[in-house]
Structure formats: structure tokens, C-alpha cells
Amino acid sequence: MRWALAVLAVLLAAARPAAAQDFSREAAAAAELQLMCAADAGRLWGESLCGPLLVASPDTRQAWASQQDQAGVLLRQSQGGWAGALPADVPVANSAVDWAGLRWIMVVGPLPEEPTQRRVLLAGAAWRRIAAAIGLPASRADASHLDTERGRTLLRLEMRALATAMLSRARARTEAGRDALAFRMARWNEFPGAAAAEASLDRYEGLAAYTGVRLGLPDNPQIFAARTLDQYDRRQALGRTYAAATGPAYGLLLDEIAPGWRSQLGSHAPADLLVSPLRAALLSGRDLDRAMERYGAAAIAAEERARASAQSAPTRQ
Numbered sequence: 001m002r003w004a005l006a007v008l009a010v011l012l013a014a015a016r017p018a019a020a021q022d023f024s025r026e027a028a029a030a031a032e033l034q035l036m037c038a039a040d041a042g043r044l045w046g047e048s049l050c051g052p053l054l055v056a057s058p059d060t061r062q063a064w065a066s067q068q069d070q071a072g073v074l075l076r077q078s079q080g081g082w083a084g085a086l087p088a089d090v091p092v093a094n095s096a097v098d099w100a101g102l103r104w105i106m107v108v109g110p111l112p113e114e115p116t117q118r119r120v121l122l123a124g125a126a127w128r129r130i131a132a133a134i135g136l137p138a139s140r141a142d143a144s145h146l147d148t149e150r151g152r153t154l155l156r157l158e159m160r161a162l163a164t165a166m167l168s169r170a171r172a173r174t175e176a177g178r179d180a181l182a183f184r185m186a187r188w189n190e191f192p193g194a195a196a197a198e199a200s201l202d203r204y205e206g207l208a209a210y211t212g213v214r215l216g217l218p219d220n221p222q223i224f225a226a227r228t229l230d231q232y233d234r235r236q237a238l239g240r241t242y243a244a245a246t247g248p249a250y251g252l253l254l255d256e257i258a259p260g261w262r263s264q265l266g267s268h269a270p271a272d273l274l275v276s277p278l279r280a281a282l283l284s285g286r287d288l289d290r291a292m293e294r295y296g297a298a299a300i301a302a303e304e305r306a307r308a309s310a311q312s313a314p315t316r317q
Contacts, residue, residue: 023064026055027080029111030066033122036215044214045134045262049126054104055111058092061085064109070101094121095138096129105129116217116224124212128204136207136265141200145191146239149308153300154190155238158183159229160295162249166226174278177253179291181280184271186288199269201240206247206270213248214255225249236307250274 030053037049056063065074065082074082086092090099097106107125112118131137145151158180165176188195213221213228225248232238232245250270254261257277264273274280283291 021062021083023077023079023081023083025111025113026053026064026109027066029053029055029107029118029122030081032115032119033105033126036119036123037126040215044211045127045130047130047134049123049130049211049215051105051126051129052102053122054097054099054106055109056086056090056092056106057109061088061090061092065104067102069099073100094125094128096125096131103129119216120212120224121216122212123215124208127208127211131204131208136203139200139204141197143194143197143201143239143242145187145194145197146242147237149304151187151191151194152238152307153297153304154183154187155242156233156300156304157292157295157297158187159233159242159245162246163226163229163233164295165253166222166229166249173253177274178278178280179294180249181271181275181278182283182288182291185280185282189282198243199267199272201243202247202250202269202271203265204243205241206243206250209244209247210251210270214251221248222252225252246271 033053034050040049042048053066054063055065063074063083063086064077068074068076068082073087074084077083086099091097092106092108094107097104105122105125105128107121112121128138146155161176161180161183165173165180168176184198188198209228213224217224229245229249232242235241247270254270254273258264258273261270261273289297
């Protein structure tokens with residue numbers, strides 16, 4: 001019975017006229033995005049982040065747009081903007097989408113109520129709209145090694161070191177950043193092909209997240225980056241999502257240590273550009289163990305063993 005009520009609710013929402021809905025939050029978000037991209041004025045990436053905004057629900061496919069689509073699918077709203085149901089072939093995701101004659105900045109609704117989270121989401125999605133144009137296209141890389149016991153252990157150590165760097169200053173920040181790179185290098189050494197797979201995700205998912213934090217939080221972005229890393233520390237799936245946590249931290253470190261790094265990316269991941277200024281290196285077994293101890297390696301390893309054991313245990317019929 002419960003599932004039938006849920007289906008009925010979705011059908012009713014889809015059938016509800018767009019004009020009867022309240023789109024004031026979407027209209028306010030479009031104004032926020034316009035203010036952020038106007039303040040940036042193309043300085044961060046050499047391209048304007050301004051563009052038409054599309055906020056859509058993956059369940060009902062109802063959408064609100066900041067401007068009219070060229071196919072005339074969406075209808076003008078009294079509160080501002082245009083709204084209607086997206087065709088079935090239009091994907092709904094926090095990304096960029098080409099539809100009805102325009103390249104849209106798309107975000108999944110409902111929008112976050114918390115202003116900081118909303119600005120970060122909007123700015124990150126705006127970067128995705130220009131990513132391909134600046135030579136940083138979307139990636140479908142397979143980083144499944146980051147969902148293995150050892151891969152997760154080294155990634156969580158890297159994230160803890162990055163969080164420490166975000167909350168530290170001067171020499172302590174440098175040392176924590178160097179530790180993060182050491183854990184990353186150890187992972188690449190143990191998993192063939194890991195460096196290329198992670199670089200692809202870092203250059204798209206990571207840079208989108210960095211742009212969101214950089215433009216969405218003009219004051220103290222390091223605190224937000226550290227909190228995000230802490231939230232991801234216990235996520236059950238990291239292979240496709242980790243860069244949303246590591247990306248802002250690496251970008252903010254580069255802003256401080258190597259200004260102008262965005263023009264030097266080439267085929268590199270942001271973390272690659274930190275290796276030389278931080279004098280990072282692949283550590284010997286003993287030195288790596290010592291570095292791991294600083295970030296609670298024993299507890300992380302125990303948690304990951306338990307997780308791997310639970311996953312491999314046969315399920316009862």
C-alpha cells in the first residue's frame with residue numbers, strides 16, 4: 001500500500017500545473033549565480049561562468065529555467081522564469097546539458113536551503129558548463145580501486161591529511177599537504193593505472209568542486225573544505241565521488257603555494273602541481289607507516305577490514 005501511495009504522489013506532482021508551484025527559491029538562486037559569475041568576471045578560468053540555469057526534479061521531471069528554451073516547452077511564470085516538464089531524453093543531474101538550443105547549467109532540485117551549500121552547488125555546476133570549452137571535459141574513468149580495502153584506507157588517510165592542511169598554517173600546512181601526496185603516491189604505486197584514472201576525475205569532478213568552493217565562499221573556504229573532507233571520511237562509496245572532497249583542498253593549497261596554477265594544468269591533475277613545491281616523494285615502508293600513524297591508520301585499517309568482511313559475507317536467503 002505504501003508504494004502505491006508513493007507512486008500516486010509522484011504522478012500528482014507531475015500532473016500539477018507548473019504555474020501553481022512556488023519557484024521563488026529557484027529565481028533567487030539564479031540571481032545568486034548571476035552575482036557570483038559577475039563578480040568573477042571570467043578571472044578564475046578565463047571564461048565567463050554565466051549561463052542559463054535549469055533546476056529540475058529527477059522524480060517528477062518538473063523544471064524551472066532562468067530563460068526560455070528555444071523549443072517552447074517551458075511556460076512563463078508570474079514569479080519570473082519559465083517552467084514545465086522536461087522530455088524523457090533530457091538527463092537530470094548536477095551538470096551541464098545541451099537541450100532546446102541552449103547549453104544549460106543544470107542542478108537537481110530541490111535546491112539546498114542553506115545559502116553556502118546552495119552557492120557552492122551553483123558555482124560548481126556553472127563550471128561544468130564551460131569545462132569542455134577550456135579543455136577539461138567530463139570523465140568516465142574507472143576508479144574502482146578506491147572502493148577496495150587498501151584503496152579506501154590510503155584515500156581516507158589522504159583526506160585526513162588534507163583536512164589537517166586546511167586547518168593549519170605555515171609549516172604545519174606544508175607538512176600535512178606533503179603527507180597527503182605521500183599517501184596518494186603510495187596508492188598509485190600499489191594500483192597500476194590508478195594515477196591516470198584519478199587524474200581524469202580530479203580534472204573534472206575535483207575542479208568543479210574547487211570552483212564551487214572558491215566562488216561560493218569568498219571568506220574562509222578552507223574551513224568548508226575541511227568539513228567536506230571529514231564528511232567524506234566515512235562514505236560507503238568513494239570511487240566516483242572522492243574528488244568532490246579532495247578537489248577543493250588541493251585547489252586552495254595551489255592558490256596559496258603556486259598562484260597561476262590553473263593555466264599550467266595541461267594534462268596534469270591539480271595534485272601533480274604540488275609535488276615539486278611541497279617536495280613530496282614516494283616514501284619507504286617505514287616512513288610511510290610513520291606518516292600513517294599521524295592520521296589514525298590503525299583505526300581506519302580496522303574499519304576497512306570490517307567493511308570488506310561484511311561485503312564478502314554471504315547473504316542469508
